[in-house]
Amino acid sequence: MLTRISPGGKLSFADIGAVWRYRELAYFLVKRDISVRYRQTVLGGLWAVIQPFFAMLVFSLFFGRMAKLPSDGVPYPVFVYAGLLPWTYFSGALSAASESMVGNANLISKVYFPRAVVPAAAVLAGLMDLIVASGLLALLMFYYGIGVGPGLMLVPVLVGLTVLCAAGAGFWLSALNVEYRDIRYTIPFLIQLWLFSSPVIYPSSIVPDRYQWLLALNPMAGVLKAFRAAVLGHQSFDWQALGISSAVIALLLVSGFLYFRRMERSFADII
Amino acid sequence: MGETIIKVENISKRYTLGGSRGYKTFRESLVRVLKNPFSRKDKPDSFWALKDVSFEVSKGEVLGIIGRNGAGKSTLLKILSRITVPTSGHAELRGRIGSLLEVGTGFHPELSGRENVYLYGAILGMSSLEISRKYAQIVAFAELERFMDTPVKRYSSGMYMRLAFSVAVHVDPEVLLVDEVLAVGDAVFQTKCMAKMREITGKGRTVLFVSHNLAAVGSLCERAVVLDAGRLLFCGPVRDAVNFYEKEVFDKKYLQVPVAERQDRSGSGAIRLTGFRLEDESGKPAGTVLNGHTARLVFSYMTAPGGAKNVDFGFIVERPEGGKAFQFCTRFSADNFDELSGSGNIVCTIKRFPLVPGRYRIGTYFLTESSPADFIPELSHLDVADGDFYASNYQVYEKETPLLVDGSWTREPLP
Numbered sequence: 020m021l022t023r024i025s026p027g028g029k030l031s032f033a034d035i036g037a038v039w040r041y042r043e044l045a046y047f048l049v050k051r052d053i054s055v056r057y058r059q060t061v062l063g064g065l066w067a068v069i070q071p072f073f074a075m076l077v078f079s080l081f082f083g084r085m086a087k088l089p090s091d092g093v094p095y096p097v098f099v100y101a102g103l104l105p106w107t108y109f110s111g112a113l114s115a116a117s118e119s120m121v122g123n124a125n126l127i128s129k130v131y132f133p134r135a136v137v138p139a140a141a142v143l144a145g146l147m148d149l150i151v152a153s154g155l156l157a158l159l160m161f162y163y164g165i166g167v168g169p170g171l172m173l174v175p176v177l178v179g180l181t182v183l184c185a186a187g188a189g190f191w192l193s194a195l196n197v198e199y200r201d202i203r204y205t206i207p208f209l210i211q212l213w214l215f216s217s218p219v220i221y222p223s224s225i226v227p228d229r230y231q232w233l234l235a236l237n238p239m240a241g242v243l244k245a246f247r248a249a250v251l252g253h254q255s256f257d258w259q260a261l262g263i264s265s266a267v268i269a270l271l272l273v274s275g276f277l278y279f280r281r282m283e284r285s286f287a288d289i290i
Numbered sequence: 291m292g293e294t295i296i297k298v299e300n301i302s303k304r305y306t307l308g309g310s311r312g313y314k315t316f317r318e319s320l321v322r323v324l325k326n327p328f329s330r331k332d333k334p335d336s337f338w339a340l341k342d343v344s345f346e347v348s349k350g351e352v353l354g355i356i357g358r359n360g361a362g363k364s365t366l367l368k369i370l371s372r373i374t375v376p377t378s379g380h381a382e383l384r385g386r387i388g389s390l391l392e393v394g395t396g397f398h399p400e401l402s403g404r405e406n407v408y409l410y411g412a413i414l415g416m417s418s419l420e421i422s423r424k425y426a427q428i429v430a431f432a433e434l435e436r437f438m439d440t441p442v443k444r445y446s447s448g449m450y451m452r453l454a455f456s457v458a459v460h461v462d463p464e465v466l467l468v469d470e471v472l473a474v475g476d477a478v479f480q481t482k483c484m485a486k487m488r489e490i491t492g493k494g495r496t497v498l499f500v501s502h503n504l505a506a507v508g509s510l511c512e513r514a515v516v517l518d519a520g521r522l523l524f525c526g527p528v529r530d531a532v533n534f535y536e537k538e539v540f541d542k543k544y545l546q547v548p549v550a551e552r553q554d555r556s557g558s559g560a561i562r563l564t565g566f567r568l569e570d571e572s573g574k575p576a577g578t579v580l581n582g583h584t585a586r587l588v589f590s591y592m593t594a595p596g597g598a599k600n601v602d603f604g605f606i607v608e609r610p611e612g613g614k615a616f617q618f619c620t621r622f623s624a625d626n627f628d629e630l631s632g633s634g635n636i637v638c639t640i641k642r643f644p645l646v647p648g649r650y651r652i653g654t655y656f657l658t659e660s661s662p663a664d665f666i667p668e669l670s671h672l673d674v675a676d677g678d679f680y681a682s683n684y685q686v687y688e689k690e691t692p693l694l695v696d697g698s699w700t701r702e703p704l705p
Contacts, residue, residue: 024369024381044412051409055400129395130413131372131387199316287374288305 038133048140052115053147067148068155071103078103082220091222093253094163097156101247102219104149104156105181109239110210112145112182116189117206120197124290134283135276138193142185149178156250168252177246184238184268190275194282197290218243223260235263238271292349293384295465295496296370301379303340303365303520339365341520342379350494354507354514354528356535358544358554358668362520363500367391367467370498385464385496388414390455392469399443403434403453406442410457424460431486432456452479459486466490469500484510504532505611518543545670550592557662561598561630563654565590566670579643580677581694587638589654597631602657605638607672610648615692619655644694646686647676 057063075096082088083095090098119141120127120134127134160167196202217239218226226234235241241257241264248256340362347353355363368374370381371389396413397406407428411421421428429435432452442450468487487510491497501507507514507528514531516524516539524534544554550564570576571584579585589603604619618638620626627636650672656663676685679694686694 020385022372022383022387024372024376024383026376026378041412041415043418044415047409047412047418051398051401051405054405055398058400125395126413128373129392131389132413132415195316199319201315201317284375287368 038135038139041132041136044132045136045140045143048136049144052140052144056144064148064151067151071100071107071152072155074103074107075100078220088221089225091224091247091253093165093251097159097163097165097251098222098247099220100156100159101250102217102243104152105178105243105246106214106217106219106239107152108145108149108178109181109185110214111148112142112185113188113192114206114210115141115145116185117192117196118203119189120193120286121200121203121290127290128287134286135190135279138189138279139186141193142182142189145185146178146182160251165251167250170249170252170256173245173249173256177242177249180242180265180268181239181246183272184242187268187271187273187275190272190279194275194279194286197286198282213237213239216240223257231257231260232263235260236267238264238267240264242268294346295349295351295384296345296347296353296381296498297383298346298370298381299344299379301340301343301366301369301376301381302338303362303369303374304336304377305339306336338520340369340376343517343520343522344379345515345522345525347496347498349496351513352491352497352499352511354511354531355498355500355517356504356507356514356531357517358539360519360554361517363517364391364469365520366517367469367498367500371467383465386415387465387467388458388461388463389467390458390469391467397442397450397454400441402441403429403438403445406453407438407457410454411461414458414461415463416461428453428456428460431460431482448479455483459483459490462490464495466495466497468497503611503613504535508532540668544668549590549666549669552666554668555664555666557656557664558658559594560596560658560663561591561593561601561656562664563589563656563666563669564592564633566652566654568672578673578675579645580675581643581645581647582677582679582681583643585640585643587640589636589638590633591630591636591656592633593631597629598656598658598663599629600659601627601630601663602660603627603636603654604657605652605654605669607645608651608653609692610650610688615645615650642679642696643674643677644679644696645674646688646691646694647674648688649673 060066062069078099079096083090083099088095093101116138119137123137127137192202192206196206216237218234223231223234223240223244241260241262244257245261248254343362343366345353355366357363365374367389368391369376370383371387371391373391396410398409401409407425408418408421412418416424429438432449432455434449434453437445437449442453445453484506487497487499491510497510499507499510511528513526514528515522516531516535518539523539524531526534544552548564549566550562555562565588567588568576568579569586569588570580571586573586576585587605589605591603602619602621604617604621606617607615609615618640620636652669652672653665653667654669655665679686
């Protein structure tokens with residue numbers, strides 16, 4: 020094994036290989052984040068449900084009952100929860116990833132490992148909450164008598180796309196956050212804007228057909244729409260929107276990783 | 291000599307001094323670009339932490355790196371362990387690299403000892419299979435068998451460091467980079483660490499060893515390089531390197547500088563040391579201290595314009611082989627100064643000076659209202675010569691005792 024150290028550095032397959040070799044570190048960082056979170060709180064795993072549950076109550080009351088937002092023929096509480104479930108994971112994972120580099124500053128300035136492991140682990144750690152929170156979706160569907168169809172098989176793929184989307188945006192924001200410390204104040208705002216431009220509290224059908232492709236440029240839009248269709252089985256898949264969103268996610272992921280790699284070399288000096 | 295394992299070629303590292311904060315804000319960058327769209331990035335002050343450093347290390351060799359604080363030792367290790375990149379130059383290392391820089395970063399206080407062993411092991415590049423295989427050894431070496439299910443936040447700092455060091459030395463890399471880690475734990479554990487280090491070096495591992503402790507470098511390394519102000523000044527057998535460091539770097543570059551102008555200090559500067567000299571019991575200047583005799587250590591000071599309140603002054607004498615011989619400060623004898631202003635001398639009188647002959651080092655510090663005002667870790671040598679402490683014509687050797695107690699012997703018959 021030969022290690023070359025030089026000022027320049029081009030992305031090579033060796034870098035991706037290095038990240039892969041450190042996958043166990045990612046596993047232990049995920050384990051650390053999860054066990055620390057669940058150990059320090061009284062309610063432990065319940066927190067994963069409480070947040071989307073109350074969001075669902077509030078949204079159902081104001082948007083479903085009072086504003087009478089359409090919900091594609093599905094009871095609004097189930098409809099909104101089926102959107103909130105992946106969204107809560109996505110927004111949590113994105114903000115955790117953005118803070119992850121700064122939060123692990125002491126590690127980064129003292130030990131070598133491929134830095135990309137840190138935001139990647141932050142993104143993966145949220146999956147535990149997603150699994151816990153999906154229990155409530157099953158209960159809601161049972162309560163409203165909504166059966167599951169073959170679309171359910173697509174759910175792992177859609178969750179995977181959500182993970183990749185959070186990772187792509189997470190690479191960008193975590194690297195920017197190291198260099199520009201005012202980025203962190205814009206993140207909650209950014210996530211909020213992203214929420215309102217995604218079909219979480221409203222169905223994507225309220226957007227006119229000729230602008231559907233524009234909505235799908237928001238990578239979470241296609242994923243959310245497909246997630247609802249897969250779980251609730253109330254409409255057929257919009258493959259075109261999912262395709263556009265997947266392409267945007269791929270772009271986000273590759274560009275995020277490249278930017279992260281470019282910044283990686285100076286992290287230890289400025290963090 | 292075997293094959294070359296580490297090859298360092300003209301490595302340089304420039305750091306920029308970014309004022310109080312090292313990082314930028316997005317807003318500032320945006321404003322700068324908008325105000326002056328055609329200018330290149332403004333170049334802030336910078337300095338070279340390393341400049342054109344080259345050396346090679348062969349397989350199985352233990353290379354020491356000596357130099358004062360800020361000489362570039364840690365920067366060099368950070369570059370070789372890939373924590374940071376050089377500004378220019380190249381290096382090549384063959385084999386798995388392990389580094390012991392600040393042991394224990396990555397420990398999480400909420401997690402148990404066991405969980406931390408796995409986490410820290412993974413951070414240092416071990417697979418979980420490998421950690422499981424070495425787990426018993428790691429725990430046994432740290433002597434913490436009973437505490438592995440306790441969160442490490444309940445550990446004492448000694449236990450914490452022991453566990454961290456134990457994980458780190460069990461990584462068993464082909465190239466090991468070590469920075470000042472032997473200063474952890476109690477004396478017994480330190481001895482154990484040194485033994486472990488010898489075992490590692492004995493197994494044909496290539497080691498780079500950075501330490502302030504010249505004696506530790508001398509006993510572990512065959513060869514050493516001397517760094518000062520980022521430049522490599524000497525590379526050769528360890529004995530010559532230590533001599534070079536003492537004579538050419540420490541004596542010439544630091545001791546020749548008047549104390550008031552020395553830069554190797556830290557603290558608020560509310561009060562500063564401006565001079566130091568030795569006197570014998572009659573007040574005549576002396577070059578050495580005779581043990582068993584009275585020594586007067588005269589320290590000159592100058593305060594900042596406002597004066598200094600509640601001043602505690604002290605000094606630390608370090609043994610030639612490293613480690614503290616003793617410390618003495620005004621707080622011990624309740625001689626603190628409530629208020630000092632302007633300049634003057636503080637005189638410390640020690641009757642029957644109690645150390646065996648040797649070349650010690652002395653470091654000094656001023657505290658004002660319990661916060662550091664002026665700390666000079668390596669102020670000067672302190673040469674102690676034999677003054678026939680016990681008036682017995684027996685010369686006590688350094689190996690026999692580090693300290694000469696003011697005692698005598700008599701025999702008393704049973705009542």
